[in-house]
Amino acid sequence: MDFDYTSEQQDLRDAVAKLGKRYGHEYFVRKAKAGEHSDELWDEAARLGYLGVSVPEEFGGGGGGITELAIVCEELAAAGAPLLLLVVSPAIAATIVNRHGTAAQRARWLPGFADGTRKVCFAITEPDAGSNFHKLSTVARRDGDDYVITGRKVYISGVDECSQVVVVARMADERTGKLKPALFMVPTDAPGLTLSKLDMEIVSPENQFLLFFDEVRVPATNLIGEDPEAGLPALFSGLNPERITVAAMACGTARYALERASTYTATRSVWGRPIGSHQGVAHPMAHAHIQVELARLMVAKAAALYDAGRDLEAGVNANMAKYASAEASALAVDTAIQAHGGNGMTTEYGVATLLGATRAGRIAPVSREMILNFVAQHLMGQEKSY
Structure with missing residues (x-):
């Protein structure tokens, strides 16, 4: 090791x-x-x-x-x-x-x-499908040398900055007639594609959008892989790196928050002593630091497995890394705010501005509850609960 x-x-x-x-x-x-x-x-x-x-x-x-x-x-x-x-x-x-x-x-x-x-942004989430991507309502059909896409997507990040969006749609299998995932590279200025900005309580330069696809036409060469059979493997090959990098970002945010908190508590004196000398302040920060370091190990493990081509193990560990880092990040930011006292709620001290993003990290790109379902079912042998 x-x-x-x-x-x-x-x-x-x-x-x-x-x-x-x-x-x-x-x-x-x-x-x-x-x-x-x-x-x-x-x-x-x-x-x-x-x-x-x-x-x-x-x-x-x-x-x-x-x-x-x-x-x-x-x-x-x-x-x-x-x-x-x-x-x-x-x-x-x-x-x-x-x-x-x-x-x-x-x-x-x-x-x-x-x-x-x-x-390039990525569009999978829909208003009605939730975590069940098998129920995506965005569909694509072949029309000559093109595919035509119709549907809606929500919480799509950074569309206004991107030239293209990878769209996850469902397409009929020619043999069975059943719908299965297919991925398309779609220009963000394509006719029939409209976007509506969502107002979010998150401090971030990247915006979130609701997308509408009204008979959006793309050439067949924009079907990623140019083979409908490639859709599901391609989808999962992107979701595991998503979980790993989201987890890494959460760990970084947690480190930033705790660095701000430790600097503040080491220099802020009340009753003649730095407030960090009190266990009631120091212990919560130390606890949060330990949780962050544990999460960082999980991120490194998941990334190493993915890079080694061990996709099944990488998927399991990517989910756990995402869970651990989201929990650690939320804890670290909350602890940092509390350590700052009233100053923690000001923009100047730079920790309350992290609240929205760290809270969202426990929901997206996959909720903590769905990860717990996954672990219970696939690692602990429990019956599927949904």
Whole structure:
């Protein structure tokens, strides 16, 4: 067993941390409250090669894996400036294209992922389907040399920043007539595709949208893999990196919150002593720190399994990593706010601004309850409860 990162991975972590600190949480909050995007951070991270670390070298990427991408996600979040589009574009969309796209699709799309010029969002969630993707109502049908897509998607991140969206639709199997998943690369300016921004109580430069597909037509070459049979494997190949990078981002956010709290409590004096010298303050922070470190181990394990091609084990561990990190992040932010007292609720001290995102992390991209269902059923042999 080896718990050390390689020298290249450690160098990547140090370099991304340095970049993140040059921007920081104040930049992140300022952009979010102004209704602007974190374009400067994205562009510089792209120029330095951090966005394409998991893209194969032949397409201009770093040739690494989800481990390297998780490092980038975590360290930017640890600096207080997470990039949610790192999850939906390089982690989900680029991985799907790389693992299941045709040779032509990989050559066409992966270079843009590698240099950060291509931002692609991901659309699976629907208003009525909830966690049951088998009941997706968005459908696609073949019409000559095109596919025509109709349906709705909700809570789709960053559509206004992206040139394309990977859409999960259902398509009739020619042999059985049953509907099964298929994934399409759809331009965000395609005729018939309209978006409605959702008002969210989350401080973030990335926006959430409701999408409407009204007979949206895309060429058959935009069916990822160009084979309807590729839909389900392609879908899962993107969901596991999503869970891992979301988990890494949550760990980074937790580290940021606890760093702010420990700095504050070590220097804030009441009754002649730093408040951190009191166990009632120090113990909750120490407890949260331990939970975060345990979650980070789970993220590293899940990423290593995924990069080793052990997809079944990676899926199980990605779910557990996502659960552990979301719980640890919510605990860390709540603890940091409490340690600051009234100051914890101000924008100036930079911890209350994390509340919405960390709370959402216990819901999305998969809820804690569905992960518990998964573990109970698949790891503990319990009967399916839903």
